[in-house]
Amino acid sequence: MQILAATDFSTRSQRALRRAGQLAQATAAELAIVHVVDDDQPQRLVEMEARESERMLTELIGAVSELRDVRCHPRVVIGDPFDAIVRTAVAQTADLIVMGAHRKQLLRDIFVGTTVERVIRTGHHPVLMVNNEVNLPYEVVLSPVDLSDASANAIRAARTVGVIDGARLEILHAFLPVGKGKMSMAGLDQADIDEYVSSERQEVTEDLTAFLLESDLGGLGASLRVEEGGAFEVISAGVDRMRPDLLVIGTHGRSGLLKVLLGSVTEEVLRSLNVDILAVPPNKREDITGP
Template identity: 55%
Template sequence: MERGGVEMGVVAIRSEPMKMLVATDFSARSQCALRRAGWLARVQRAELTIVHVVDDDRPARLVELERREAQRYLVEQVDTLTELRELDYRTAVVTGDAFDGILRTAQSTAADLIVMGSHRRQLLRDVFIGTTIERVIRTGSRPVLMVNNAVERPYRRVLAAVNKTEPAVNAIRTGKALGLLDNARLSLVHGFQSLAKGSMSIAGIERERINEYLAEELLRVGMELQAYFKANAVDVDRPSLRIREGGAFEVIFRAVRDISPDLLIIGTQARTGLAKLLLGSVAETVLRSVETDILVVPFDR
């Protein structure tokens, strides 16, 4: 085992095949998602559905014309991808808002995982509404894999952002159940903010004493995290824990820069009402800022 990671064994064989949905808008970003989904479907022997959503906010004649053209282009695009050759899959062209069409198809196919490419940002519109993938994550209940990079190999270095919460435990379990951690080295990152540090500085306490306090805090937080994950049947070796002082996003961003993972895993807590409509969560900030592939796993009691 390399220092700094935990080798995750191959997951148990499912009693039923995994069901996977990949969305495409025919862009280069979507093509990366199609390739990754095809590779995963082949390895996991999953049932794969490929969906394209046609905007229906136009005259019915134009919508139907685009739907037929999209179906033709979808077949042509899929035929060019080596990852999908000799693989059983089905295609679907649906109408509606992009995020809603994807979620409806995920519901009808009982998808275990939704795979999407990173979507083009639209500046002010995204501030208030969010990208398609963000809206799928906010309003859906299924894990979403956002593919940012070309498929070169299986995921080998996986980083999970964690804390002592059920969503964090659920995210790691889900990643393992989906086969995304098979033979991968898993590292965990956690950020904590010391409220006492500022008070100690104001009180004029020596820097050396403050550093000793922070070292003790790091040790305490690490032991508590290790105990929490062990109690929840997630085995974590001490070397895999990367605990740093700082805000959650800041610490995650630094860890991604330093470790260069193939995949980042984040668990999210279900939100309702206005919180579902506004941006600002760590997960949404990470989605917009990190260039690695990201698995977002929602948690709803």
Template identity: 50%
Template sequence: MRHVTVATDFSARSQRALRRAGLIARTTGCAITLVHVVDDEQPDSLIAVERDEAVRIMAGLTATTAELRDVRCEALVVTGEAFQGILRAAESRGSDLIVMGPHRRQLLRDIFVGTTVERVIRSGPFPVLMVNGPVAGPHVRPLAAIDLSESSARAVRTALALGLVAADMLAVVHAFTAAGKGKLAAVDVPGAVLGDYVARERDQVRRELSVFLEASRLTVAETAMHLVEDVPFDAIGRVAGELGADLVIVGTHGRGALARLLLGSVAEAVLRSLDIDVLAVPPLRASEAPEG
């Protein structure tokens, strides 16, 4: 990894993001751009005052944040809407990753347009690390949500390629549905029979998951595969809690017009509900896809 953009609004939430970005830079040797966006829908005189104040505050942050010691870090102030400014900064620096804190929620606005984090993920090509948890060291208990889609496999490969996680520490969670369970329960089959049916379904899903991971060039220990009979978000939350996961890796789906309105129900639920760090990775853009 060569470069990380980290966004700050000078809140405690974004300070965690800066510290996490510093740790990533110390581990990977990448450079950091710390970006703050000033709202441009106000008089020029106020914009100038806010820019000057932002420069002053950012100089203090880069000088006093312990995780930035010996890290190449520049401060950048831009104007515009928050998510657009962050994306412009990341693009201008050729960033491999955007790091952000969870933004304060505004209920009605979030319903229609989403949080700043979500808008950055929807609108840009960059992996986004949302920092929710305490910053005590590198992530050591990563959990990847795998739904047998190329999007979920790409998310894991991206996390590994960026050096955010180690392959031998990775666990995966896959939610499945035993399709005939409801019908069997409706005719009052014995519990043992129902249990055997679910076990067979689980074994079949495990084989499918193993084949998918191998085809996706991902090596995951058998003991690190967690198959849960549940809806995806509940399965992710349950396994994350059981493992004490400190990072959840998810892929987002689609790049068409609808995708700019929806991240995908599972990715959105994970971003909005979990209190641990989340890495959200968009699918490959058409311009990046290999020919043939």
């Protein structure tokens, strides 16, 4: 397996590098450690920064305990950070990109997105965004599923890169009983409304079970949980309840101004929840123009 870890030598990326090293140790993967030198500056400064970055990468590899016994390949790349990371991941045939949570700049993020979000949006690699300190391998994993190919692909990718090995996995699905509001407006008894919601929950649970079996995900030993509410509301509540080490979520291939202005559940999760997040874009063969 090939892992790419991006570092800007900050504390945030230090956590990501440690997690990447831990995963590489567990899976016998090779690890490319990439630092991007922004080329939007005088050439003399670019060359100077590149030389210094090579020295710092070498020192970093020797100083981080999680990188011991890992086959590390330091890379200094010139260019725009998000574009350079994606290009290098393609060149390295990376199976996983690991990045730290970047400091947010409100106005720029609204219209452009953070580097992590742009890497997820433009690439086809699973991206692990590391928010928290690295101690043990992931032990508790939460994966929201919306019965789409994208959500099934996210769990498959998590299994492939080894982040759910030995972990307690919960698969979470949000549903909205469409007739509940009309029943309330019609003045029906609460007991009748509760019975309707319970019936809907049972039907959705059966659909979820069938979806996992059809997606060859029935043998994970995961617990299933179906909660009433909007997607982000249910995911956020699930994180508060379960306190997972990792959230695994698929992204849909929406692009352009629609995505920038309206956002998505995944982008809201990336920006709002303080948990490590594995975000998995659609496969290249999947339709990436849908909602």
